[in-house]
């Protein structure tokens with residue numbers, strides 16, 4: 236299907252690996268394929284217990300004694316398909332298609348993320364006319380589900396200290412830093428009381444907020460539904476006495492919550508004042524934020540009267556905890572104020588039998604930034620009598636002031652494209668974070684050709700960009716004497 240596309244070898248390998256199902260958790264066969272590829276060319280290959288594959292190649296003539304370069308991509312892909320697609324992506328190969336300009340797969344993800352890295356690396360290792368220093372090719376497993384390959388990797392397998400990660404999705408951008416993260420699970424104890432006669436229930440429901448990725452969308456003025464809800468409850472509470480009897484919101488720490496709802500109890504005679512206060516608060520929010528949240532819907536509803544509700548003191552505390560909690564952008568990058576450096580997202584809100592549970596994801600492109608915000612959040616939670624537990628911590632990849640590899644990448648880019656590349660950071664995780672812990676003092680960059688709509692059946696890869704990015708990579712290798 237792709238035989239007429241250039242670079243011919245890159246697309247040939249891309250087609251070969253596309254014929255092997257290789258979703259996350261299912262990389263055994265593609266790892267086998269890569270090891271066989273190496274063995275049949277007399278290259279040393281290691282496959283570790285996690286199914287990471289490392290292939291070693293000597294430097295070409297004139298580069299025999301150069302410092303090795305690590306070329307890295309991940310073996311696994313995200314398997315998504317349209318509802319109408321009958322394929323079993325565990326066992327059936329994807330069906331490639333092209334119009335000469337783009338490559339895509341019929342009704343499934345393409346796996347350009349990150350199959351193009353594997354295809355580039357195999358094409359380089361297979362050639363006899365590409366000048367390069369010694370190569371340590373690192374093909375990691377299961378990046379998409381938690382970077383388990385990079386996490387389990389033995390750094391002692393590498394001699395190289397400079398690493399080119401090929402898992403970025405925009406030509407012309409060189410990524411030089413990524414965020415690390417930590418999840419904070421917070422529990423506030425709840426105190427209940429019986430609902431007496433003479434009380435009634437009113438509900439507020441928020442839906443249709445944009446939401447989005449808690450890292451890359453955190454600077455896009457998207458409202459957190461939990462905080463909007465808390466603000467509305469706070470305005471009601473300043474008019475009449477209310478008692479929360481139920482409250483719920485998002486279910487993923489890495490997603491900005493786009494809906495939330497609460498049921499409150501109030502005396503029957505205060506009912507209209509309460510509803511008025513809610514409506515006024517809704518008006519205020521709509522006036523201020525309708526431009527950012529055009530599909531927002533905040534409504535009042537009238538549920539059955541529940542048997543129990545929180546005490547007044549506990550109600551106040553929960554409203555305060557949600558309304559005043561640290562959330563959103565905390566700081567921006569020194570070298571690029573457009574880029575977020577540290578942020579957090581209050582993504583989960585669950586009303587349990589004895590406690591209110593909130594789940595946060597803190598992200599930062601620096602270790603110190605992460606530590607500071609962990610301290611701030613945990614002291615806030617402790618002050619309100621809650622309990623905070625940290626888990627799923629992963630390291631950031633910090634910006635290096637001094638990066639000879641970045642300098643070479645920039646020089647080669649200017650020579651080839653006649654302009655400066657964009658040096659950028661991402662406020663999300665890349666394997667470079669974990670790799671910077673495994674390979675001490677590594678000098679790293681991340682690049683890649685234009686890919687669109689990755690992780691969806693609309694994923695597509697630009698053919699001309701694949702070729703230019705490959706040629707760029709070859710010109711960089713040539714400079715790594």
Ligand SMILES: [Zn+2]
Pocket residue numbers: 309348349378402
């Ligand atoms: Zn990827």
